[in-house]
Amino acid sequence: MIEFAAEGGHIDAIRDMNIVQQIELLKRGAVEVYTEEELAQKLVNAEKTGKPLRVKLGLDPTSPDIHLGHTVVLRKMRQFQDLGHKAVLIIGDYTARIGDPTGVNATRPILTPEQITANAATYFQQAGKILDTSEDKLEVRYNGEWFETMTLMEMIHLAAKKTITQMLQRDTFKQRLAADKDVYTHEFLYPLMQGYDSVMIRSDVELGGTDQTFNNLVGRDIQRACNQSPQIVLTMPILVGLDGVEKMSKSKGNYIGVTDAPSDMFGKVMSISDEMMANYFTLLTDLPAERIAELTDGARTHPKHTKVLLGKTIVAQFHGPQAAEAAAEEFERVFAQKQLPDDIPEVAVAAEPVMAFKLLVACNLAPSSGEAKRIIKQGGATLDGSKLTDPNTEIQPQTGMILRVGKLKFARLKTS
Numbered sequence: 001m002i003e004f005a006a007e008g009g010h011i012d013a014i015r016d017m018n019i020v021q022q023i024e025l026l027k028r029g030a031v032e033v034y035t036e037e038e039l040a041q042k043l044v045n046a047e048k049t050g051k052p053l054r055v056k057l058g059l060d061p062t063s064p065d066i067h068l069g070h071t072v073v074l075r076k077m078r079q080f081q082d083l084g085h086k087a088v089l090i091i092g093d094y095t096a097r098i099g100d101p102t103g104v105n106a107t108r109p110i111l112t113p114e115q116i117t118a119n120a121a122t123y124f125q126q127a128g129k130i131l132d133t134s135e136d137k138l139e140v141r142y143n144g145e146w147f148e149t150m151t152l153m154e155m156i157h158l159a160a161k162k163t164i165t166q167m168l169q170r171d172t173f174k175q176r177l178a179a180d181k182d183v184y185t186h187e188f189l190y191p192l193m194q195g196y197d198s199v200m201i202r203s204d205v206e207l208g209g210t211d212q213t214f215n216n217l218v219g220r221d222i223q224r225a226c227n228q229s230p231q232i233v234l235t236m237p238i239l240v241g242l243d244g245v246e247k248m249s250k251s252k253g254n255y256i257g258v259t260d261a262p263s264d265m266f267g268k269v270m271s272i273s274d275e276m277m278a279n280y281f282t283l284l285t286d287l288p289a290e291r292i293a294e295l296t297d298g299a300r301t302h303p304k305h306t307k308v309l310l311g312k313t314i315v316a317q318f319h320g321p322q323a324a325e326a327a328a329e330e331f332e333r334v335f336a337q338k339q340l341p342d343d344i345p346e347v348a349v350a351a352e353p354v355m356a357f358k359l360l361v362a363c364n365l366a367p368s369s370g371e372a373k374r375i376i377k378q379g380g381a382t383l384d385g386s387k388l389t390d391p392n393t394e395i396q397p398q399t400g401m402i403l404r405v406g407k408l409k410f411a412r413l414k415t416s
Helices: 019-027 036-049 068-082 093-097 113-127 152-159 171-178 185-201 210-225 262-270 274-284 289-295 303-319 321-336 356-362 369-377
Strands: 032-034 054-059 086-091 138-142 205-209 232-236 346-349 381-383 402-405 409-415
Touching: 019 036, 019 068, 032 036, 032 210, 036 232, 054 068, 054 185, 068 086, 068 205, 068 232, 068 274, 086 113, 086 185, 093 113, 093 185, 138 185, 152 185, 185 210, 205 210, 210 232, 262 303, 262 321, 274 289, 274 303, 289 303, 303 321, 346 356, 356 369, 356 381, 356 402
Parallel strands: 054 086, 054 205, 086 138, 205 232, 346 409
Antiparallel strands: 032 232, 381 402, 402 409
16 A cells, blocks of 8 residues: 655565564554454465455445545455455445435435446445455455345345344444334344355455444354354444544545545645544554654654644555645645645636625535535634624625635635
């Protein structure tokens, strides 16, 4: 994987690592490994037989966009690829067609096959910035391949491999029952279906976030019941978003997208708290732990230098070292030296009075009227350097006016 050039350039080949070193690499940033001893044995067997491990990651193509939170587990999968193993992406097209099973988001729309195909294609394109997509390193399967033809009797046999008592050990089910909330019968089927995916592709390792731990462990049980060697389950933490509180999420607006422009990506990294830097370095870069410890020790390295390096490192992964340097220079010019960026987009607007919140929406600086009002009320918008305070303030647009939202978004007005 790519690392910023100032920190040593591209990572050297890692296939010559011994098993102990491989385990340490794979454990980096991980929350749990079920179990480390079994993983070591599988790695030894793969080395002896020359047969690569099959490393599974399940995805529901409910959205085409990937942010850095998604890349945490993708980066772990890439480490397995770099060690010579094969990534197997399971696209949950069958799941996506019947809607969200968890009850957490009842409003999630049921997707058409065309939407699923489009989302998956975009997802692959973005995931390809992390994964090795060559045929010998990546296999892509759709679970509709086996669930479309599964009979009711086969589903009953699958359901017979786990008890209700075992399924009720899932934390979310426990919490809902304790709160006297319903748990629906079909919700018990989803962990079984995810486990059956592991059987069908003969998974050796399954990756996932900590929110998938229960489902992934069910996969081990289903494989045992089907006379397969149980997969290793390796869980990764959920990346905290830019606000330092909630998990990174597009809906919460606290995300960094992998397709963000270099300047936007760098500026967002610079907005995180100093306390978050060690976590971001560990989960989003390949810098050694010793170097991260040095960078995040305020007595040895100034926090600003550390954050600039973090921003460059992340931008370089997706846009290259030159773009990373340019983004850092732009940030310094705009924010440290209080200058305007060179490439402010020009937006044509009518030469008629308009309320401030409507102007933000018209200039694509806010996605909706409600969000525009919130931004202005919180002091996040300025016009020619003066802060806007009332969303309903009438503004007389003039050519050359600079509208700004937050630290990163600008628009130069051109009246017509």
